[in-house]
Amino acid sequence: MxxxxxxxxxxxxxxxxxxxxxxxxxxxxxxxxxxxxxxxxxxxxxxxxxxxxxxxxxxxxxxxxxxxxxxxxxxxGYDTLALTTLTRKGTVQALGCLIGVGKESEVYEGMGLGVVVLKFHRVGQRSFQSARLKRGYMPEAGHCPWIFASNLSARMEHEALTTLHPAVSVPLPIDLNRHVVVMSFVPGVNLSQAVLEEPGTVLDEILQNVGAAYRHGIVHADLSEYNIMVDEEQCWLIDWPQWMETAHPNADEILRRDIENVLQHFRRKYGIAYALGDAVDQVVG
The missing domain is CATH 1.10.10.10 (Winged helix-like DNA-binding domain superfamily/Winged helix DNA-binding domain)
Known part of the structure; x- marks a missing residue:
């Protein structure tokens, strides 16, 4: 915390x-x-x-x-430097409660010009070598301690949000300092916890957003029911630090994995049978 x-x-x-x-x-x-x-x-x-x-x-x-x-x-100490700078800039006025915890992040509600979300990237000792192997932005050699790994992770996510908003349904990026991304508050609940009245419509909306991101040159690379938010009106794709460019040689394989993760969730929970090939064609077509 x-x-x-x-x-x-x-x-x-x-x-x-x-x-x-x-x-x-x-x-x-x-x-x-x-x-x-x-x-x-x-x-x-x-x-x-x-x-x-x-x-x-x-x-x-x-x-x-x-x-x-x-x-x-x-x-x-690193949190303090980021929060001090964001407060002096007027981006953040108060830090609220913890609203989410991931393998490499903590997410808090805050107050700025209205309700905002602060995501603290935390590439720690246990995940550092894994991040070095999985992520293209991590240097292969040299001194890269956790503070700079976390900083790079935050910058990657902020870059994706800046590129995709508003064409793709993602949080609005508001500010970035060190390892902290400040973004707009996203209402609703995690897809994994939601009970959808019209799951087929939501699945189509998710695939449309994945396709819009693809047309902007970006593949999420870690998409699943755990980083999609939904409410009664729309869905949002969140958690973008691992994204890759569509020009990457592994992009098509990773895109198929992202889509299959989503299809499996709708297949298990709602019995919706959607062929992977058809979904991929919808996204890239």
């Missing part, structure tokens, strides 16, 4: 400077040595020790002795 709001409000300018310095220095260091951090922040040794102590007490910074002594951001 993101750091408590009172922690963010209580931060001193020196503590924000330490967080920003760690963010920069983690591009070169897995753990940032004290002397290097001191040089980057221009704080005295006693002042830096005090500020790091406060940040560690708020679970924003972590210290390790192995393989060498140094400091690094943890998710609370």
């Amino acid at each position: 993101p750091v408590p709001a009172e922690y963010v409000r209580s931060l001193h300018a020196y503590e924000l400077a330490v967080l920003r310095a760690l963010e920069r220095l983690m591009r070169r260091h897995q753990w940032v040595p004290f002397d290097i951090l001191k040089s980057a922040t221009h704080l005295s040794e006693s002042e830096l020790n005090y500020r790091i102590g406060r940040l560690m007490s708020m679970d924003m910074v972590r210290f390790e002795k192995v393989p060498y002594e140094g400091y690094a951001l943890v998710f609370n």
